[in-house]
Amino acid sequence: MSTDPAAAPADEDAPAPQAAAPEDAPPPEHGPEETRGEAGHGETPAPSGEEDEGAAPAPSGAEAELAAQRELRRRIEERKAGREAPVEAGGKLQGVAADLLAAVKAVEGGAAPTAFIPETAPAAPRRPAPEPVRPAPAPVAPAAPTGPSDRAVDEVAAVLAGGSAPAVLAPAVAEALGDGAAEVLREDPWQLLHARGVRPEQAxxxxxALLGAEARPDDxxxxxxxTGWLLEQAALAGHTALEADALRAALGQRAVPDPEGTLREAVAEGDVLVFQDPLDSGSATAQAPAAGPGADETEEPAExxxxxxIGLERYALAEESLADGLAGLVNTPPAAGPGPEEWQGAGGEGRGSAAELIRAAAGHGLVLHSGGEAARAEPAALLTAAASLGLRAWGAAHGPDSRARLAAALTGAExxxxxxxxxxSGAEGPGRDAEGSLALDLLVVLDAPQLDVESAAMLVEALPDGARLVLSGDPGLLGSAGPGRVFGDLLAARPCPVVVSRTPDPGPVGELVSGVGAGELTAVDAPGHEVAIVPVRDPAEAVHRTVQLVTESVPRAFQVPPEQTLVVTPGHGGAAGTRVLNAALKEKCNPGPGRFAGFDPGDRVAYSPAPGRTELGQVLGAEQEGLRLRCAGGEVLVARDRVAATLRHGWAVTAHQAVTLRAPAAVVVVPGDAGPALTRDWVYTAxxxxxxxxxxxQGVGPALAAAVTDRPAKPRTTRLPVLLRPQLPTRSTT
Known part of the structure; x- marks a missing residue:
């Protein structure tokens, strides 16, 4: 095998729209993975069915997480309801912006929900907390959410049958539409779009079928x-809102005859919210032209x-709550505790990045830390130091594999x-105190780029007053599977101390990855064949060589068995996607008829209990209730009716599924048809x-280097920086 990873100079290919994205909506940021709706990417699975053997059924992790999300929404809705009246703004708007604002003002005093979220007032400082009581109460498991009743599902199924829609959609529709789902669907058949996976043409x-000639495009x-469906698709692509012009254009492409009127109607009915966010004064679009000679000096400056x-209330509330909580952490010093001398004695007196992180966390409520895999030792050192000072210190990672790596790095913080x-959810960690907050003094969140706005808001809402929060992660990785760009927005805004690790990832692989992060795909010296480039002519050869590498070459040269080699490919579909590669690898590694819903004992599987989370595991066997797996987090029983939605073979995965996984060896497959969809963050992650x-x-030739050099991560439309700005202290520019 060749050990020279150098590629030819970048070509002039431009990024192509991603396959999974609606043709009229912004494409998903993780474009190569074109079927994010499968096994945890774009689909909201029901509870996994996991339960303890021999015990009464308990809420699964997915159920508990859903309960936590609902509790967050209830709390932030209560907070929003208690706010003052909207701030008057936008008097000089014109066109659709003025129309939208007029629609908002027209309904502010009526029965319809207020559709304008006012500028956020500065957050009140978090009240100082007394010295925390060390014994933490036992964790309290949240109540499991109640799903739709069998009767409700049957009623929805009857309505679906009347419209020739598959009955399998009934549970999802009943869950999405709530009480009276059947009647809602009968009166408004387009509400079917609330079920994931349904597209406008299907609705x-x-x-x-239900309305006959009354079903018109201008309804x-x-x-x-x-409108709501487009915003949900945008959320799957990482956006928390869309610009009005982009949404109006997307409506036109979906055969909506009057996009402007549709937006006004949606605002008036409270289906969506409208925001007016000031543009950055440094941007080109915000620069006012200089006054020319003879200009009227008394003229008022332009607004x-x-x-x-335009956005959905769900994500707006989460982003607003997150901004409030983060501003409180920034504006209020941590609770009384160990002094600077004690922190220094616990590990902060050195000069390295770890010592710098410890000193920053000692005096601030919010700290950001960035670095690669090797830099994870630094937040681990912080947790160990805090535990040695008697603080209740916990680290949280995105998945079980990442958690296990963190736990292995901790010393003195069992x-x-x-x-x-x-x-x-309360299934792990210190539990909650009497006020419902997490019983801890310091929380370090690793894999911070994977935090979407809802998860981040729930974490910040759960922190007790006076606690410290450290967000740590690698900004070069693919972002969260859900909406928002929390870590990236905070790194750009810099509202708090930012510690950039100076600990590089070791070896030729680390050197290659560092170069990709800097926008360069360069050759590295790999005397032990740590990096190998395997050129292929077509997808069929790519599949053949991948199987050969996993089952023969890598085990022979590096003593890494097939089950410890991670195969990463751009998408699920295509001639060299996960489906084809998994079929070929199963045939070689664990042949069998797939007698248990397509799986056999010994199969390697990717288990996605919730959107954006994937664990690798192995099938142990089938039981009456479902399939039993062994994963990094322990044994899991996947209910029979959840197998298809949450499980797929896992010898090959997408980069987003693998974003927090690590393996002794990795085989990255880039077939020829993937070139236009590759981006720098995808290559970096893989x-x-x-x-x-x-x-x-390597089947894409120069397109691989072009992706690294010319295609950084796709931007996401978010509001967190705008919401944070008025709540933070004014910083001197000198």
């Missing part, structure tokens, strides 16, 4: 439903330019590692999964 067919019900955004989902050896099955 149109269902409406025609106001259709326009409002399509600050704004951009008009039990101090959890997953974010487990921490929020290459960084390897610990000791990386093989790149």
């Amino acid at each position: 149109d067919g269902f409406a025609r 106001a019900r259709r326009g409002r439903a399509v 600050t330019p704004v951009r008009v955004l 039990g101090g590692a959890a997953t974010v989902a487990g921490l929020l 290459f960084a999964r390897a610990e000791r050896h990386l093989s790149v099955v």
Whole structure:
């Protein structure tokens, strides 16, 4: 195998729209993974069915996480309801922006919900907390959410049958529409779009079957439903809102005859919210032209330019709550505790990045830390130092594999590692205190780029007064599977101390990954064949060489068995996607008829209990209730009716599924048809999964270098920086 990873100079290919994205909506940021709706990418699975053997059924992790999300929404809705009246703004707007604002003002005093979120007032400082009581109460498991009743599902199924829609949608529709779902669907067939996976053309067919000639493209019900669907698709792509112009154009592409009127109707009915966010004064669009000779010096300065955004209340409330909580952490010093001398004695007196992080956390409520895989030792050192000072210190990672790596790095802080989902649900971590807050003094969140706005808001809401929060992660990785760009927005805004690790990832793989992060794909010296480039001519050869690498070459050269090699490919579909690669690898590694819903004991599987979270595991066997797996977090029983939605074979995964996984060896497959969809953060994420050896099955030629050089991460439309700005202390520019 060749050990030279150098690629030819970048070509002039431009990024192509991603396959999974609606043609009229912003494409998902993780474009190569074109079917995010499968196994945890774009689909909201029901509870996994996990339960303890021999015990009464208990809420699963997914159920508990959903309960935590609902509790967050209830709390932030109460907070929003108690706010003052909206701030008058936007008097000089014109066109659609003025129309939208007029629609908002027209309904502010009526029965319809207020559709304008006012500028956020500065957050009140978090009240100082007394010295925390050390014994933490036992964790209290949250109540499991109640799903739709069998009767409600049957009623919805009857309505679906009347419109020739598959009955399998009934549970999702009943869950999405709530009480009276059948009647709601009967009166407005386009509400079918609330079920994940349903597209407007399918909802149109269902409406025609139910309403006949009354189902017209200009039906106001259709326009409002399509508006909500487009915003949900944008959320899957990472956006918390869309610019009004972009949304109006997308409505036109979906055959909505009057996009502006549709938006006004959606705002008036409270389906969506409209925001006017001031543009950055340094941006080109915000720069006012200089006054020329003879200009009237008494003329009033132009109003600050704004951009008009449209969003769903769910994400707006979460982003607003997150901004409030983060501002409180920034504006209020941590609770009384160990002094500077004690922190220095616990590890902060040195000069390295770890010591710098410890000193920053000693005096601030919010700290950001960035670095690669090797830099994870620094937040681990902080947790160890805090525990040695008697503080209740916990680390939270994105998944069980990442949590296990954190736990292995901790010394003197037994039990101090959890997953974010487990921490929020109460299944892991310190539990809650009498006020419902997490019983801790310091929380370090690793894999911070994977935090979407809802998860981040729940974490910040759960912190007790006076606690410290450290967000740590690698900004070069793919972002969260859900909406928002929390870590990236905070790194750009810099509202608090930012510690940039100076600990590089070791070896040739680390050197190659560092270069990719800097926008360069360069050759590295790999005397031990730690990096190998395997050129292929077509997808069929890519599949053949991948199987050969996993089952023969890598085990022979590096003593890494097939089950410890991670195969990463751009998407699920295609001639070299996960489906084809998994079929080929199963045939070689664990052949069998797939007698248990397509799986056999010994199969390697990717288990996605919730959107954006994937664990690798192995099938142990089938039981009456479902399939039993062994995962990094322990044994899991996947209910029979959840197998198809949450499980797929896992010898090959997408980069987003693997974003927090690491393996002794990784084989990254980039077939020829993937070139236009590759981005720098995808390549960075895929290459960084390897610990000791990386093989790149290279079928895209110069397009790989072009992706690294010319295609950074796709931007996301978010409001967190705008919401934070007025709540933070004014900083001197000198």
